[in-house]
Amino acid sequence: MTGITIIGTGNMGSAIAGVAAKGGTPVQVVARDLDKAQALAAQVGGTAGVIGDALTGDVVVLAVPYPALADLARELGAQLEGKVVVDITNPVDFATFDSLAVPADGSAAAELAELLPASSVVKAFNTNFAATLATGELGGRPTTVVIAGDDDAKAALAAIVTAAGLAVADGGSLKRARELEAFGFLQLVLAVREQIGWTGGFAVHA
Template sequence: MRIGILGAGNMAAALGAKWVGAGHDVLIGARSAERAAALAERIGARAGTFAEAAGHGEAVLVAVGHAAVGEVVPPLAPSLAGKVLLDCSNPIVPGPGGLMLTTDGGPAAAAALAAAAPGAHVVKAFHLGAAEVWAGPHADGLGVPLCGDDPTALAAAHTLVADIGSVPLPVGGLDRAGYLEATAAIVIGMWFAGQDPRTMLPLPENAHG
């Protein structure tokens, strides 16, 4: 698959490297030509601008952060129309009681991305694991909750999850993205606190008692 990645940071490096390793044709786009080129060279991808990454990808990963979406994505909207647009963002910041959503009271980050790129098929995925996890062996067999509305885009996202050795866990339409984003605030907060979120989840056969 042709994959464009917007951003040349940690998530771009982690997922980009795995996708290159799986045989995909990856183009890294960033505002800094030097950073795009350095990452592309490191992982065996190609480098370009945001516009070139958006134009290249059949699937495009947005890895610039939720706060930058409103600036970076709207100019790319025409070339993103009809494509798979992967949203891995965690719109969370430290708050007085723990991690909190910056989107509280407003649209989910995935919905904001969909509004910034009308016509693109947004799929929320990969937000729950740290970049270091996606980059390393702990991605193997890891469940990746994802949600989206377009069946073809979801199928492509499933492929991109499976191709890094992880397991797609579809949880519904894009209207569920806010729940996934809130889940990240709780789960990541638990990891930071040294708690094991897995211990709150019984096996499926025991889930009802």
């Protein structure tokens, strides 16, 4: 069975680890703080490690803020070769909260793919709030995770998500990460402006 490694123990990392465990996927939690990694691993019945330990998952989720993405990719580049690497970031310019901190024709995921040419980078989870991943539902329907990337890489992540009872929407190639990041940014703005709750968000209905 395909395993998953979650790097990061924040709200999103915890929620994604919970989704994977719910679907029966073996989970490894990795962080710089071993105590935090062990605490989350215990919650989901997984294993724990620190940055630098062997990454056991075929799918690796980088559940870190955008500013930490590049340094982490460079640090772990060799270990991520041949793996599906999931970028969940929304590269918001938090100084102004009025734009994305990437070029207009680019994305955080595209930057990550350039840093990890031997990995299969996909964009996912950035349009989901942690609460809707944890509950598995939004508006009375299963939470939908939109995934952009290469077909085989998307399929590996989609299998983990759907095994937990969540839905998946295919967002196309990794080029669509730009649109997903803009969408995620809009959703964050609405939440900060209290137009929607952090337990809400946009739903995808077939």
